[in-house]
Amino acid sequence: MEKETDVESREVEYVGQIVSGNDSEFLLREKQGAKLELGDLLVVDNEGVKYICMVSELSYGSLIAPERILTSAGSILEGVNPRLEFPEKDLRIFRQIHTKPLLEVISEGERMAGRAPRSIPEFMSKARVAEASDFSFMEEPRTKVFIGDIRSGGKTLPVGFSMDGEKLLSHHVLISAQTGRGKSNLVKVLLWEAMKHEKFGVLVMDVHNEYYGTTTSPGLKDHPNARRVLRYYSRSPPPGGQLLKINLKSIDVDDLKGIVEFTEAQEGTLEMLRREKGAEWISALLEWSEDEKGSRKPTGTIRVLKRKICNIFNLNETPAGYVCEDGVFDLGGMGEETINDMARALEDGKVVLIDGSSISDDAGLVIASAVIRKLFDRYEEYKLSGTIHEKAQIGVVLEEAPRVLDVAHGGNIFSRIAREGRKFKIGLIAITQLASVIPKDILANIGTKVIMGNEMAQERRVLVENAAQDLSGYDRIIAGLEVGEAIVSSIFSKFPVPVKIPKFEEIAGSSKAQGRGQTQKQAETPNMPPVRKTYF
Amino acid sequence: MHDPLDEICEALRRHLELPAGGIVSGFSQPIGEDSLQGLHLSGAEEIPVISAVDGGSNTLLRTPTLVVVLNRVYYNQFLGMRKMDHYETVEFISKTEIIERDKRNFFRTEVFPLEGPCLLSPIEIDLKDETLMVGTTYGDMSRALSMARRFCEWRLAERAVEAGAECILMDGALQTAFKDEHKVANKLYDKAKGSGSIVAGLSKSTTIYLANGFPLAGTVDEMARRKGYPRWIIKLGESEEWTHRATVYYAKLHEMADSGYRLDVFEGAKEEEVEGLLRGLLACSTYFGYPGYPYPLIDAHTYAKVGQAEADGFRAQILDRLGWDECRKLELMERALMQHGVLDSLGG
């Protein structure tokens, strides 16, 4: 008995038939009762090739004169003449399914290979709903980072979609969604995945302190490799964590520029301070007595600069001099190596997670800037010495990315990563609700865009226009994405991939359950041995 | 009174002063408002199973003396608006050509079944047969080529009776137009009578008129409006001229119908059978896309229809099997019939 015949003889349930269209859209007549939804994946099987497409629009079709329909509907609606019927299998009224072709899957001998659609199916071909086996062409990347399961509308297929970590990070990632659609969850999932490989250095300024985890909720601390690859800095670190203490000598004037706005005069003063005092420039500024020796410097400027610096680093003047209220920044001799340590940890392929909840957003960005500046210095050297390919790929998670990526802040280190980080193996993971504020050239430089639900038409338009694939016609689909659902448009995938990102608690939880009796569901989650899964 | 358009309007006004009744041309008894009956919606009474029969065809090849046609004839079963599982399709290609025998010309039609039983043996009919005359012209090919389908409809209706239909509903009048067609029709009538079924035909349009020069359609609709009947029927009687052994009615089956339709019922029907038929018709004429027209006929039309794409496909298959030179000659002969449109395409 062969099992093959079993599979082949199974009757295919068709849901529609192609009745018109072109290479950018197939129009199908829906089989009655198929109840297709936006985002559903359909497959059209032709000889030697199958076409996978996504439902992008639904409309009505009828062969009855519009006037008659209106009259009949009116008479039913108004109860004038309810004695009108719609027969069960009326062929004259139907729903039309508009679909976007995603890709062609061709059989090359034994193998299947996916590619961007180059042709269209036979006219009048029938379509069925996609199933897991339709994605058997997807290949496993070398260092796989699981993103989610392939999704057909609201239903997930048991097919994991993973990307190559090196490519993903080096060519930048944009995670775009309206608030509450699961951006932070996705970042957590990505970090969890990255930590498995012990070779990706990812810097995370966690402003809400939501990634590490607490005694009651799981987080990155629960990763099996956490002890080796996670470095957690906090003002009040748990056992195993690092004390977040940063000496202000590690902060450069450049780290502030591009994050805090300065007037030309203020910038001039800062430059001068750095020239004259070097790393001590902040202490020097703070110690500046306003009635100093017939100063050439404008006292107003000094006063304002002092106030700004104090605000950013939460410094207060006391009789004993300036002190940092929350204890994170130090003007004396403590925390001198912290920035260096962070940079080194990243270079060693660790996730450096900084609890930014106790410091101002600006201070957090300034710290991140200092660390990245260090890294850039080192990686520039590696590049010159030709050893950069041996070094860990770096990623920088940037929350509310437009704040520092917009045109006004064109000169800061984050824009630099976006523009030339690829050469130095430093990539961005930019998170935002407002992709529209990010300059076009930066958007174009981002290789992978994870598009999540968004109700703002303007945002959707920008995302569609800047995607790696032609996403025209996806507007309704994007608007309808639920929490955790996404379309991944990447230069590394042949089609815009609809995925359902797992809830972090599910993957973290199942890692603990490892070894115990595993359910089917758990066996399919990404941290399990990749026996039955296929990857891109 | 010199404006020609004014004169036309004057004539039209006279035409629109519809009479209260009169003798229907070709029928014997006069009709008037009192002949009109309101139709009441049935309560719980039973309705009969209706089988609608319809045929469709499309020409595949055509020279002046040889035509190949793809035909499909279909019947279904309905109980009210509900389609039942049983139906039957007969599909065949018919070839009609002019042949010569004993110094005389005949149309000879042969059928080649594609699906379902072969219901017809070859038909031969003299080119000079008066049932093929159009005006004073003998041997109209267009008429001859539709004989096969028409005969087949009668034959398939017999099978519908055998399958248990209580009412057979044909598309069009119960009229026989071709030589020997009445024989085929009679066979159906006999079979129906034998099994207690009744045969009816429904026509969407009618040219029946009153002897006083007014059309039946309109005159009766107006009468009904005055009477206030939302649904109605009027009996015109029997007529040699208009039908073959049938009683002709004119009826409006749904209050939202655009007009009344001509209904022929074969002479063997008993009164209560006609009443049953009407109940059945009222129950199946509520399609929201065409109220007043029996849905089983709409259904039969859909499945009998032979689309252009389908015909083109068959034509291509035939041409595929011919040699290049054969195709060339065929095209030459076909061209004689295809000059329509050339003048139009020249504009002006």
Ligand SMILES: Nc1ncnc2c1ncn2[C@@H]1O[C@H](COP(=O)(O)OP(=O)(O)OP(=O)(O)O)[C@@H](O)[C@H]1O
């Ligand atoms: N993939 C997912 N599957 C199921 N639930 C999810 C998923 N992603 C997020 N959620 C849930 O949705 C809620 C919001 O998620 P999250 O905090 O990640 O959203 P966000 O986009 O980061 O929001 P904000 O804009 O507030 O930062 C949380 O309760 C989270 O558990």
Ligand SMILES: [Mg+2]
């Ligand atoms: Mg968030």
